Amino acid sequence: MSNYIKKLNMNKIIILKSRPNGLPTLQDFNIIQEDTPQPNEGEILLKTKYVSVDPYLRGRMRDEKSYIEPFQLGEAPESGIIAEVIESKNKNFQKGDFVNGILKWKEYQTSPGNGLNKVDRKYAPLKAYLGILGLTGLTAYLGLTKIGRPVSGETILVSGAAGAVGSVVGQIGKILGCRVVGIAGSEEKTERIKEKFGFDETINYKTAEDMKQAIAQACPTGVDVYFDNVGGEILDAALQNMNRYGRVVNCGAISLYNETKIPQGPRVESILIKNSLSMQGFIVRDFVKDFGPAQKKLAQWMEEDKLSYMETVVEGFENIPRAFIDLFEGRNTGKMIVLI
Ligand SMILES: NC(=O)c1ccc[n+]([C@@H]2O[C@H](COP(=O)([O-])OP(=O)(O)OC[C@H]3O[C@@H](n4cnc5c(N)ncnc54)[C@H](OP(=O)(O)O)[C@@H]3O)[C@@H](O)[C@H]2O)c1
Numbered sequence: 001m002s003n004y005i006k007k008l009n010m011n012k013i014i015i016l017k018s019r020p021n022g023l024p025t026l027q028d029f030n031i032i033q034e035d036t037p038q039p040n041e042g043e044i045l046l047k048t049k050y051v052s053v054d055p056y057l058r059g060r061m062r063d064e065k066s067y068i069e070p071f072q073l074g075e076a077p078e079s080g081i082i083a084e085v086i087e088s089k090n091k092n093f094q095k096g097d098f099v100n101g102i103l104k105w106k107e108y109q110t111s112p113g114n115g116l117n118k119v120d121r122k123y124a125p126l127k128a129y130l131g132i133l134g135l136t137g138l139t140a141y142l143g144l145t146k147i148g149r150p151v152s153g154e155t156i157l158v159s160g161a162a163g164a165v166g167s168v169v170g171q172i173g174k175i176l177g178c179r180v181v182g183i184a185g186s187e188e189k190t191e192r193i194k195e196k197f198g199f200d201e202t203i204n205y206k207t208a209e210d211m212k213q214a215i216a217q218a219c220p221t222g223v224d225v226y227f228d229n230v231g232g233e234i235l236d237a238a239l240q241n242m243n244r245y246g247r248v249v250n251c252g253a254i255s256l257y258n259e260t261k262i263p264q265g266p267r268v269e270s271i272l273i274k275n276s277l278s279m280q281g282f283i284v285r286d287f288v289k290d291f292g293p294a295q296k297k298l299a300q301w302m303e304e305d306k307l308s309y310m311e312t313v314v315e316g317f318e319n320i321p322r323a324f325i326d327l328f329e330g331r332n333t334g335k336m337i338v339l340i
Helices: 002-008 126-130 135-148 164-175 187-197 211-218 232-239 269-274 284-303 317-329
Strands: 010-016 029-035 044-052 078-088 098-104 108-111 117-119 155-159 179-184 201-204 223-228 242-250 278-281 311-315 335-339
Touching: 010 317, 044 098, 044 126, 044 317, 078 126, 098 108, 098 126, 126 335, 135 164, 135 223, 135 242, 135 284, 155 164, 155 232, 164 179, 164 187, 164 223, 179 187, 179 211, 187 201, 201 211, 211 232, 223 232, 232 242, 311 317, 317 335
Parallel strands: 155 179, 155 223, 179 201, 223 242, 242 278, 311 335
Antiparallel strands: 010 029, 044 078, 044 108, 044 335, 078 098, 098 117
16 A cells, blocks of 8 residues: 555656767666655745757757756756646745746656746647747747848748747748748648748758759749758758848757767858858847847737747657657657647
């Protein structure tokens, strides 16, 4: 009997067992169980509801210095999570509140509440706070407007266009009066972003024989803003189609995240010089002071039905690693989320 009660109180945790070598595999993760924690004075007990899995987490699985600490072996990775407050010993939170923040891949965890924001399903489905109303939407909006600075009538090219960030970039480009061309990895995806999000033209990079030529064909007046989510050879091809004074927004480089040796690309200096191009990387948190107004703008466009989103929802706590790995195989359309 006591064993049975103990089992009921067990908490599931996913840990990073080994650092991936190339594409991550399920063997790099493990599920363990430990006692469900109890909140101390000033803390809350949280039950995980939705987990965001994101390409950048791959970088944190390397033992390398970066803009954010690497995950430790034997410990639970963390990512954006929506959780329910199950018990509160903190006056700022009540049982039944939902919060959003960077939390561990654990079914239950305690927190002092720092860095957690309350979210309300009255305004939007809870999952939306991990996507369009969260860092995904902010990355798309702030990267495009602060670095891409598109002007009505210009051509925006976006890669990873059927993904979480890319699909929002394309829609914002349309709202701002631009011609938008999206690059994605299947016919199904290219069709969906045309139909659902109003992309003017699309390129399937998996079937295009020559990406430089395919971009030239899809962008007959050249590219003014290239919003890059993938890096590598697609970036090389885009650079060769940029108009004078064009802006390249380096948001992500997923095509390189699993490389054990980064391939040497063509040298870009002369392309940048000849065309007076600017190329700028960013981390969305660079613009943290703009998060409030940006979130308001995104919510307003959603309310006006100008902005919508797609998501791929995978069910089950134990499927978090699978969902994460699937990002690198293009199995998601829109934001990849795990429902617990
Ligand atoms: N700078 C920042 O602050 C910031 C913030 C958020 C995200 N990001 C970056 O933005 C990019 C998109 O993130 P997301 O969350 O929106 O992910 P996502 O695009 O929803 O998911 C990843 C997609 O990337 C594509 N992909 C995978 N491997 C690829 C490859 N080798 N070559 C080309 N495409 C590949 C797949 O789509 P296909 O089927 O089309 O191949 C996949 O569905 C990532 O690089 C991420 O790291 C940056």
